[in-house]
Amino acid sequence: MRSTSGEGRDEERTTPESERSEKRSVIAMRGELDPPGVPAELVAVFRPHLPALVERITTRVQDDIPEFAGPANGRRHKLIATAVSGAIRQFVEITLGRSRRSTRVDDLFRQMGYGEAAAGHDLTAIQNALKLGTREAWDEMRLLASQQGLSAAVLGELGDTLFAYIDHLADQITVGYNAARTARERDINVVRGRLLAALVRRAPSDEIETLAMNAAWPLPAGVVVFGADARGDVVIPNLGESKPSVLGRSDLQPALFVCSQDEADDVVAHIRSIAPGVRLARSWPVAVDEIPDARRWTVRALKLADLDVIPNQAVLDCEQHRTQIWLHSEPALRRRMTQELLRPLLAETPNSREILSETLLDWLQTRDSAPAIASRLGVHAQTVRYRWKRINELFGEALHDPEFVVQLTLVLKASVPLWVAGDQSDFERYLSEESS
Known part of the structure; x- marks a missing residue:
């Protein structure tokens, strides 16, 4: 016949996974992590393996999850190692019944979730990292437990506690992530x-x-x-x-x-x-x-x-x-060039200035004949020729200088619309400079 203790171990060994998941859910809902009664000797054996385990998990996270890739001596590597180390050491304390909650570790994982949201990421990468780390830690614990002859019942309790603890850390990540999203949505306009x-x-x-x-x-x-x-x-x-x-x-x-x-x-x-x-x-x-x-x-x-x-x-x-x-991108430059290049025009009477500038600008832009210009301006060709004679008297040989002609065209094109619109500032400035 089977002994009572043997029957208990067989029952633990055949407990459906759904029952284990339910047990872990109950643990998580209580907000407590009950110590599974792991012998202190096992913990003593496990402790020396922690630094290597932390480094192995950190390296695998960076190697297997592109979002967390980076150099082995980089800031991201240190942050991941800090989180992994804090979580594992806190779990060890839980297995010994010394601690049920760590504000520091919880804060760290909330900050990680907050950082993912602040960076515009979803939780896929960090959840994958958490799963990867959990597998590595569980494989290590199962191996050591097997080597130390730990019973299936205690190993099952250890697993329940580990996965409930991981669920708790995942919750902290989600809390931080949601807090960041709420803050970002509230401050999105800022x-x-x-x-x-x-x-x-x-x-x-x-x-x-x-x-x-x-x-x-x-x-x-x-x-x-x-x-x-x-x-x-x-x-x-x-x-x-x-x-x-x-x-x-x-x-x-x-x-x-x-x-x-x-x-x-x-x-x-x-x-x-x-x-x-x-x-x-x-x-x-x-x-x-x-x-x-x-x-x-x-x-x-x-x-x-x-x-x-x-x-x-x-x-x-x-x-x-x-x-x-x-x-008109440089108003001060236009004003200065107007005073320098168009000075002969500014000295004319308002009526003469208007018709001469209109005729000169048309010619500079088209180089058409007097009849063509006259047709556009609605005057007789002889009128255009008379105006052109006066323009030559005002500007003389300067009209044969290509550089002067280019500048004259641009200044007239910028200034004439202002004059037509009634802006008298160029003429007022001319009279002021003449009288000073």
Whole structure:
């Protein structure tokens, strides 16, 4: 006949795995890790193997899980080794009944979960690492237990305690992960604001990539930049909720919005539908590192529209006005060159200045005959010839200098629209310099 103790061991040996899982679940639900009654002698045998086990688990994690790869003397290797060592040593204490909980180890695993979420990762890699470490530790313990003649019943209890402990660590990882996701979702607009500021100041690429990842805003291959302003009681919308894929600062003057080039038309339609009184200037598609340049173009387009240098429309397409945006990129330089190159014109009467500059600019841009120019200007060809005679008197041989002609063309192209729109500052500056 079988002895009572033998029957007990056979029952333990044949206990279904579902019952063991249920037992581990009960242990985990209680929040306690009961010591399995492992002889202290086994623990004494196990302790010398800990450093090698920690190193083996750490190395395997880095070798087998690409997300945790790195040099053996690197910071990541040290962090993994610290976590593995802390967990194993805490488990050893549990087996001896000396400890049921470790705030330090729990905090460490919560921080690991938090870090995965903060980096924009899911829990797959860290869960795989936990499984790998568990297998390595269990294989080591089973081997030593077998060598020490540990009974199947005690070995089963040891396994239940180990897997309940691992479940507990997995829970800590999840707690940290969820905490980070909650914090990130709560602060997502703050992070996106930092990302937009970094893009505008052309921050280093690694900083931008980190901010983009934390902001859950994948960097597009091409973006469109918008400038927006409004008059009167019109309020520029904050697109953070209605268009979360758009980075924006509605508190700037003018407001700034950035979106992927594929979404640009939708953004225009959306803003026009919710705030039709808002005027928009949109850039052509640019790379992410050109956002500061595109921002300047949209701001300049809005200013030029205010001056009537370009048509003042509800939506200004910078691509259609690139020449004027370029020519007005250095206002101080335009003013200085106007005083130097167009001085003879500035000295003319307002009416003479208007018709001569109009005729000269047409000729510089087309080099057409007097009849062709006259047709475009709506005057007689002889009138054009008279004007051309006066232009030659004002500029003389300078009109035969190619460099002068190029500069003259650009300055006139930039300045004439201002004069036509009623801007008198060039003439006032000329009179001021003449009288000083």
